[in-house]
Amino acid sequence: MTRTGADIRIRHVGVTYPNGFTALRDVSLDIPAGQMVGIVGLSGAGKSTLVRTINGLVPITSGTITLGDHELRPAGQRQMASRELRQLRSSVGMVFQSFNLVKRTSVLNNVMMGRLYHNPAWRVLLAAWSKDDVELAMQALERVEIVSKAYEKAASLSGGQQQRVAIARTLTQQPRVILADEPVASLDPPTSHVVMRDLQRICSDLGITVLVNLHFLDLARRYCERLVGLRAGEVIFDGPVADASESVFEEIYGRSLSAEDVLDSGVRL
Amino acid sequence: MIPVDGSGQRPTARPSRPDHRLRTGIVIVLVMAITVWSARGIDVDPAAILANWPNAVGNLVQLFQPDYSFFPQTLPALVETLQMAVIATAVGSALSLPLAFGASRAANPNLTVLRVVRFVMNLVRSVPDILYAAILVAIVGVGALAGILALVLFNIGIIVKLVSEALDGQDLGAQEAALAAGGSWFGANRMSLLPQILPSFASQVLYTFELNIRASTVIGLVGAGGLGLLIDNVRNYFLYHYLSLIIVEILVLVVLLEGFSSWLRKKLL
Numbered sequence: 158m159t160r161t162g163a164d165i166r167i168r169h170v171g172v173t174y175p176n177g178f179t180a181l182r183d184v185s186l187d188i189p190a191g192q193m194v195g196i197v198g199l200s201g202a203g204k205s206t207l208v209r210t211i212n213g214l215v216p217i218t219s220g221t222i223t224l225g226d227h228e229l230r231p232a233g234q235r236q237m238a239s240r241e242l243r244q245l246r247s248s249v250g251m252v253f254q255s256f257n258l259v260k261r262t263s264v265l266n267n268v269m270m271g272r273l274y275h276n277p278a279w280r281v282l283l284a285a286w287s288k289d290d291v292e293l294a295m296q297a298l299e300r301v302e303i304v305s306k307a308y309e310k311a312a313s314l315s316g317g318q319q320q321r322v323a324i325a326r327t328l329t330q331q332p333r334v335i336l337a338d339e340p341v342a343s344l345d346p347p348t349s350h351v352v353m354r355d356l357q358r359i360c361s362d363l364g365i366t367v368l369v370n371l372h373f374l375d376l377a378r379r380y381c382e383r384l385v386g387l388r389a390g391e392v393i394f395d396g397p398v399a400d401a402s403e404s405v406f407e408e409i410y411g412r413s414l415s416a417e418d419v420l421d422s423g424v425r426l
Numbered sequence: 427m428i429p430v431d432g433s434g435q436r437p438t439a440r441p442s443r444p445d446h447r448l449r450t451g452i453v454i455v456l457v458m459a460i461t462v463w464s465a466r467g468i469d470v471d472p473a474a475i476l477a478n479w480p481n482a483v484g485n486l487v488q489l490f491q492p493d494y495s496f497f498p499q500t501l502p503a504l505v506e507t508l509q510m511a512v513i514a515t516a517v518g519s520a521l522s523l524p525l526a527f528g529a530s531r532a533a534n535p536n537l538t539v540l541r542v543v544r545f546v547m548n549l550v551r552s553v554p555d556i557l558y559a560a561i562l563v564a565i566v567g568v569g570a571l572a573g574i575l576a577l578v579l580f581n582i583g584i585i586v587k588l589v590s591e592a593l594d595g596q597d598l599g600a601q602e603a604a605l606a607a608g609g610s611w612f613g614a615n616r617m618s619l620l621p622q623i624l625p626s627f628a629s630q631v632l633y634t635f636e637l638n639i640r641a642s643t644v645i646g647l648v649g650a651g652g653l654g655l656l657i658d659n660v661r662n663y664f665l666y667h668y669l670s671l672i673i674v675e676i677l678v679l680v681v682l683l684e685g686f687s688s689w690l691r692k693k694l695l
Contacts, residue, residue: 214602214606246607248608250607251606253599253603255599256599257602257603259617261621261622261625262621266621270617271607273607273617274607278613281609281612281613323603
């Protein structure tokens with residue numbers, strides 16, 4: 158599971174959805190391999206759209222995104238041959254707000270999804286995974302300290318445990334980048350810290366580039382090296398966490414800060 | 427106007443009750459007109475029941491006195507009916523599963539294939555089972571094979587419809603996660619949607635098995651094997667004591683199997 162992260166270069170990216178809503182305008186970011194970047198902003202600011210463009214879940218309408226050797230272009234003709242897109246996605250793990258597990262099946266089966274790209278159709282159909290792939294999955298579960306639940310149904314796990322299974326699923330991909338879209342928004346405060354620490358450790362131990370959308374400012378400050386502030390689809394702040402003062406946050410949020418913007422009440426920014 | 431609740435705000439005006447009386451009246455008159463027209467068209471004469479009464483009483487008396495000594499001779503046909511239903515259910519559901527994914531908007535991203543599969547399935551479903559049996563008897567000859575083929579077509583029509591609707595109703599989060607991990611649509615559907623719909627698929631299979639027991643008796647009337655073929659024979663010779671036994675057998679079989687399958691379905695869901 159030792160693999161270095163990938164650089165991400167986002168150049169003048171714009172996204173306009175088919176219904177005419179423009180979610181991103183002229184976004185440019187350079188994210189070096191192994192960095193942990195927090196993306197903050199109000200809901201509707203384009204955080205989710207931004208991370209989803211990086212693995213092609215949302216096609217961009219202008220600009221380019223380079224991730225390692227892959228380049229994503231606007232979907233005018235076709236953004237990328239589907240085989241190459243799958244290859245790119247296999248190197249990018251994604252963590253979702255609502256965990257997105259198959260609740261009816263075992264934790265291990267869920268984690269094996271991370272090996273989909275690397276297995277032929279017959280193995281997928283029969284769920285006949287190779288020993289090496291199962292080993293990868295078990296190691297990933299060990300890393301998030303949940304391997305004892307490997308054969309339990311995903312539905313029987315708590316929210317925090319489910320999110321850690323989802324993180325193990327991405328680790329099983331042996332990813333170079335992990336995208337986390339509001340990974341703690343459905344969790345209680347103590348569990349949120351556990352999940353954020355997992356992501357931070359993955360970034361520092363494995364050198365995987367991590368992009369995480371966050372709603373809570375204190376979490377962003379505590380766990381990320383760098384912050385990107387989005388407002389109405391535009392980057393209005395990009396810099397080290399230390400430079401993100403209260404006035405910067407007020408600009409990102411377009412209003413003065415309140416207790417609702419931090420996870421742990423009483424924490425001062 | 428005086429504010430009612432003392433909040434200083436005028437209460438919102440209540441909407442007036444919409445008037446549907448004319449529309450309801452037209453619908454009632456139309457439905458009645460169609461019914462009267464239908465009855466006149468086929469020359470319904472309730473007096474026929476009375477005219478045929480003496481004859482009917484004789485037959486009814488025989489029908490209420492099943493001849494149990496006939497039982498050993500019905501056994502082969504009874505077993506054949508069961509076997510037809512089992513084979514048709516097995517083959518029909520095996521063919522239905524991939525087709526259901528093809529007919530589901532959630533599982534099949536290819537619109538052309540989706541439309542073709544749905545169109546063909548609508549055709550398959552629009553033909554009644556007894557018509558399939560009649561046609562197939564003409565093609566493959568009198569016997570169980572025609573019956574089995576007819577039931578298979580009948581089963582595909584039902585299962586594909588119900589399972590593809592179940593697929594469309596699923597939460598697509600896990601599928602999105604599988605696609606984001608680099609899985610193909612096939613791989614993503616196999617890993618995420620299949621485990622989710624398996625219980626409802628199994629329940630539909632049991633339900634069609636029940637239908638098959640009943641249907642296999644009816645399609646036998648046109649020569650497609652099983653108890654139906656036997657019914658046709660004894661009826662032609664007016665052996666109502668025998669017919670009555672066969673009806674009792676079907677009744678017992680259907681009640682037992684329905685009880686068993688509804689018990690099993692409850693355990694599944």
